[in-house]
Amino acid sequence: MKKINIVKEKRDFDKAFKLRNQKHSKYAYIYIKDNDVSNYRFGICVSKKMGKAVLRNKLKRRVKDIVDKSRLHFPNKDYIIVLKKSAKDAKYLELKEDLISVLEKIK
Numbered sequence: 001m002k003k004i005n006i007v008k009e010k011r012d013f014d015k016a017f018k019l020r021n022q023k024h025s026k027y028a029y030i031y032i033k034d035n036d037v038s039n040y041r042f043g044i045c046v047s048k049k050m051g052k053a054v055l056r057n058k059l060k061r062r063v064k065d066i067v068d069k070s071r072l073h074f075p076n077k078d079y080i081i082v083l084k085k086s087a088k089d090a091k092y093l094e095l096k097e098d099l100i101s102v103l104e105k106i107k
Helices: 010-019 053-069 085-089 092-106
Strands: 022-024 028-034 041-045 077-083
Touching: 010 028, 010 041, 010 077, 022 092, 028 092, 041 053, 053 077, 053 085, 053 092, 077 092
Parallel strands: 041 077
Antiparallel strands: 022 028, 028 077
């Protein structure tokens, strides 16, 4: 995932959470918000309750890889992906199928 496609500012996350425009799946909640930038952006949240930093970073890398390889065309919006505790035990393919099915519905 390119750096221009990543949401990093806390205020952008907070704005998306405030709007409450969300979709959910078995492993994640996805918050959607219009942005002022000329491209789509993704932000990934993994709670400290999920485990140590190694596990949280592994889950973030998986989600970034899934988004990159999905080959879906996204509108210019911010997508904040908040992983559920059930994602901790999910295999890569299960997580991929789940996220792609929700992202396809959003379009």
